[in-house]
Amino acid sequence: MTVSPSAFIKGAGSLLAGLGVTIRAFFQPVVTSQYPRQLLNISPRFRSHTKLVADRDNPDKNACTACQICVKACPSGSIVSVDGEKREGEKRKTGTSYILDFTTCSQCGICVEVCPYDALDFSADFNLVGYKREDFHFDLVREFGKRKKTS
Amino acid sequence: MEQIVSMIGWKTAKTIAGLVGVLIFVVFNALILTWAERKVAGHMQRRIGPKEVGPYGLIQPIADALKLLGKEILTPRAVDRPLYFLAPILIFVPVLVSFIVIPFDASLQVKDINVGILVILAFSSLSVLSILMAGWGSNNKYALIGAIRSVAQNIAYEIPLLLALLPVIMMTNSFSLKAIVEAQKGLWFVFYQPLAFCIYFIASVAETNRTPFDLPEAESELVAGYHTEYSGMRFALFFLAEYTNIFIVSAIAVTFFLGGYQGPFLPGIIWFLLKSYLLVFVIMWLRWTFPRVRFDQLLNISWKALIPLAFINLLLTGGLLKL
Numbered sequence: 001m002t003v004s005p006s007a008f009i010k011g012a013g014s015l016l017a018g019l020g021v022t023i024r025a026f027f028q029p030v031v032t033s034q035y036p037r038q039l040l041n042i043s044p045r046f047r048s049h050t051k052l053v054a055d056r057d058n059p060d061k062n063a064c065t066a067c068q069i070c071v072k073a074c075p076s077g078s079i080v081s082v083d084g085e086k087r088e089g090e091k092r093k094t095g096t097s098y099i100l101d102f103t104t105c106s107q108c109g110i111c112v113e114v115c116p117y118d119a120l121d122f123s124a125d126f127n128l129v130g131y132k133r134e135d136f137h138f139d140l141v142r143e144f145g146k147r148k149k150t151s
Numbered sequence: 152m153e154q155i156v157s158m159i160g161w162k163t164a165k166t167i168a169g170l171v172g173v174l175i176f177v178v179f180n181a182l183i184l185t186w187a188e189r190k191v192a193g194h195m196q197r198r199i200g201p202k203e204v205g206p207y208g209l210i211q212p213i214a215d216a217l218k219l220l221g222k223e224i225l226t227p228r229a230v231d232r233p234l235y236f237l238a239p240i241l242i243f244v245p246v247l248v249s250f251i252v253i254p255f256d257a258s259l260q261v262k263d264i265n266v267g268i269l270v271i272l273a274f275s276s277l278s279v280l281s282i283l284m285a286g287w288g289s290n291n292k293y294a295l296i297g298a299i300r301s302v303a304q305n306i307a308y309e310i311p312l313l314l315a316l317l318p319v320i321m322m323t324n325s326f327s328l329k330a331i332v333e334a335q336k337g338l339w340f341v342f343y344q345p346l347a348f349c350i351y352f353i354a355s356v357a358e359t360n361r362t363p364f365d366l367p368e369a370e371s372e373l374v375a376g377y378h379t380e381y382s383g384m385r386f387a388l389f390f391l392a393e394y395t396n397i398f399i400v401s402a403i404a405v406t407f408f409l410g411g412y413q414g415p416f417l418p419g420i421i422w423f424l425l426k427s428y429l430l431v432f433v434i435m436w437l438r439w440t441f442p443r444v445r446f447d448q449l450l451n452i453s454w455k456a457l458i459p460l461a462f463i464n465l466l467l468t469g470g471l472l473k474l
Contacts, residue, residue, distance in 0.1 A: 022195045022440040031197045
């Protein structure tokens with residue numbers, strides 16, 4: 001191992017440069033987000049499972065009319081069943097249950113596009129874990145009700 | 152209390168009290184250093200590091216220790232039992248002995264032996280033996296390769312380590328650590344012996360098997376090196392010894408080159424700990440900056456660079472002192 005003085009100085013300089021990089025990083029602010037304590041802002045175009053949107057005229061009620069178009073349009077058959085009832089004094093039906101099997105849904109968005117009443121939209125809910133498949137059979141009407149209550 | 156003292160004599164009582172103090176310090180030091188290492192690693196990678204257990208994650212090392220205590224101590228069937236059992240205990244003995252002679256403050260030293268540094272160096276070479284025992288006794292090829300590397304490395308680096316300390320001993324005419332500290336009242340020896348300090352520091356990083364010289368426990372090639380087969384508290388003892396060794400080499404560097412416990416305004420022990428932990432931080436800083444060296448590079452650095460330089464430095468010091 002014969003090292004010329006210039007190579008030695010160059011090598012020592014590179015070691016110091018490396019130390020400089022780490023010490024600078026040491027005093028710089030951290031770049032990680034503290035996930036369970038701190039949530040990042042989800043982009044508005046993020047696609048999670050679908051959710052029901054409130055009716056434009058009556059925000060307490062969901063805009064679904066149980067017309068079944070989304071059920072027919074879904075390429076994966078993920079929308080298991082959509083039911084609705086005709087209430088007194090209302091022109092159209094109101095959705096009473098909207099069962100989505102999220103295990104087969106690929107978030108293609110056809111149901112969102114095809115809905116004539118714009119009753120569907122993507123939610124930003126990414127915290128999805130469960131112990132069994134049934135945990136991912138969502139009733140969007142119930143979920144809509146819960147959302148109304150908390151807001 | 153007085154009865155006990157009169158029974159065993161004042162000197163023995165003082166030594167026992169010192170040993171208890173040392174044991175407490177060793178455990179406390181290891182807890183702090185594991186936490187500090189993870190914090191330093193975190194921030195150098197622009198993460199936070201441990202933060203969940205206690206404020207700033209300060210309780211994290213205690214949680215880790217409890218986990219290790221609660222773990223089953225596994226003994227693989229094919230191990231060489233006496234060696235396998237003795238190794239983690241034996242690695243811990245030199246660590247404790249070294250603390251006896253380190254002067255934390257002018258009056259805070261368990262025992263001022265007039266061959267203090269020789270005690271430390273003699274006992275610290277015992278840790279090589281226990282690493283070899285652990286590697287051989289584990290009957291595991293990774294452990295054995297790690298142990299063999301460790302022996303080659305420690306033997307190679309013990310020589311420059313000693314040679315770098317010798318000029319200071321020549322300047323003070325004493326092996327006693329306290330006398331060496333007292334001799335630095337005016338100017339620290341790092342200003343007289345910058346080269347010796349650099350050689351000592353590099354060699355001590357290699358002696359403690361830290362990155363960039365961590366070939367004995369290179370986790371990416373050897374699983375964990377010599378302690379592959381150890382679990383639970385036995386593993387914790389190796390871990391404790393490693394972190395205590397880091398403190399000891401830093402403490403010796405402070406004693407020999409950085410004026411030991413001397414410094415203005417603050418009490419001596421504060422200065423001593425401050426300087427020591429600053430060096431510990433530098434060792435951690437090195438770990439999280441540099442990649443591991445190759446084995447031939449490792450030995451070349453010692454035999455072809457550090458040892459000749461240390462000899463030249465020793466000769467020059469001797470010559471200048473004679474003039």
